[in-house]
Amino acid sequence: MSTLSISLPGGIWTLGDLTVTRFGYGAMQLAGPGVMGPPTDHDGALAVLREVVDLGITHIDTADAYGPRVTNQLIREALHPYADSLHIVTKVGATRDEQGGWPPARRPEDLRRAVHENLENLGLETLDVVNLRLGDAQGPRPGSLAEAFETLVDLQRQGLIRHLGVSNATAEQVAEARSIAPIVCVQNMYNLAHRHDDELIDELAEQGIAYVPFFPLGGFSPLQSSALSAVAARLHATPMSVALAWLLRRSPNILLIPGTSSVAHLRENVAGAGLSLSDEDLAELDKIGR
Numbered sequence: 001m002s003t004l005s006i007s008l009p010g011g012i013w014t015l016g017d018l019t020v021t022r023f024g025y026g027a028m029q030l031a032g033p034g035v036m037g038p039p040t041d042h043d044g045a046l047a048v049l050r051e052v053v054d055l056g057i058t059h060i061d062t063a064d065a066y067g068p069r070v071t072n073q074l075i076r077e078a079l080h081p082y083a084d085s086l087h088i089v090t091k092v093g094a095t096r097d098e099q100g101g102w103p104p105a106r107r108p109e110d111l112r113r114a115v116h117e118n119l120e121n122l123g124l125e126t127l128d129v130v131n132l133r134l135g136d137a138q139g140p141r142p143g144s145l146a147e148a149f150e151t152l153v154d155l156q157r158q159g160l161i162r163h164l165g166v167s168n169a170t171a172e173q174v175a176e177a178r179s180i181a182p183i184v185c186v187q188n189m190y191n192l193a194h195r196h197d198d199e200l201i202d203e204l205a206e207q208g209i210a211y212v213p214f215f216p217l218g219g220f221s222p223l224q225s226s227a228l229s230a231v232a233a234r235l236h237a238t239p240m241s242v243a244l245a246w247l248l249r250r251s252p253n254i255l256l257i258p259g260t261s262s263v264a265h266l267r268e269n270v271a272g273a274g275l276s277l278s279d280e281d282l283a284e285l286d287k288i289g290r
């Protein structure tokens with residue numbers, strides 16, 4: 001790992017035996033509008049990925065469903081052969097339809113195909129971490145994950161996957177996965193304004209399992225809150241910086257994967273996440289999602 005990465009806000013975390021910077025990067029925004037098709041600025045997308053690595057970030061979150069295939073192929077084009085320190089986390093369990101929807105694809109044959117396609121598109125022989133993506137575009141849905149998760153465990157035994165995680169999951173599904181095989185991360189929607197997983201985050205922290213919030217900046221609709229704007233104005237910072245800095249303070253097992261298609265925004269986010277928040281700031285921010 002470069003010395004620079006150690007100085008990224010939040011320091012480092014280990015996913016099983018893999019060391020990653022807590023400040024990571026989510027690649028979904030690199031695909032075209034609606035996360036479909038190629039980016040409007042192909043070279044710009046490659047530049048963002050190269051900047052990610054140059055900044056010392058060692059955790060990239062992706063999926064073959066982005067584009068579909070587009071972000072994985074961009075990652076390969078920009079960064080392959082990968083540095084040993086770089087860890088790419090992907091997810092399986094959803095596909096894309098012609099309307100841009102995200103239908104589930106969690107039958108054993110769907111998952112086997114998806115793992116092989118991720119390996120091919122990323123140019124890898126083993127995937128570092130694979131999240132089983134559950135639920136639907138509206139959020140987690142109850143129900144057993146056993147058949148799907150056991151399929152991934154089987155692929156892990158074959159050496160195609162190093163570590164497993166779950167995404168868009170209920171607390172019960174997280175517990176069910178853990179009763180089948182160890183997981184290193186849970187990737188769910190969470191940010192200053194959406195705090196449904198507060199209890200789960202604390203439980204996972206005790207177990208040494210990472211919690212990776214998706215939509216850390218609000219996703220497709222930016223976080224808006226008068227309390228957030230007030231704290232940001234007081235600190236002469238942007239609401240996005242405050243939102244990222246708050247997540248790093250919220251719990252040591254939280255890893256950041258903010259998405260951006262812009263080198264300037266990426267740099268802003270790295271700098272912003274290092275913002276120092278006082279106890280007074282934290283108390284004010286804590287009220288937003290309660």
Ligand SMILES: NC(=O)c1ccc[n+]([C@@H]2O[C@H](COP(=O)([O-])OP(=O)(O)OC[C@H]3O[C@@H](n4cnc5c(N)ncnc54)[C@H](OP(=O)(O)O)[C@@H]3O)[C@@H](O)[C@H]2O)c1
Nearest residue numbers: 026027028061167214215216217218219258259260261265
């Ligand atoms: N597991 C799942 O089901 C799931 C679902 C959704 C997402 N994810 C993962 O989570 C990652 C993060 O989520 P996300 O990218 O959807 O949402 P996000 O990180 O909450 O927000 C991304 C949005 O914020 C904008 N943005 C970022 N930095 C900015 C800045 N400094 N100033 C102004 N605007 C800024 C981006 O636009 P610009 O491009 O213009 O910067 C983009 O529109 C994704 O990339 C993906 O890897 C997982």
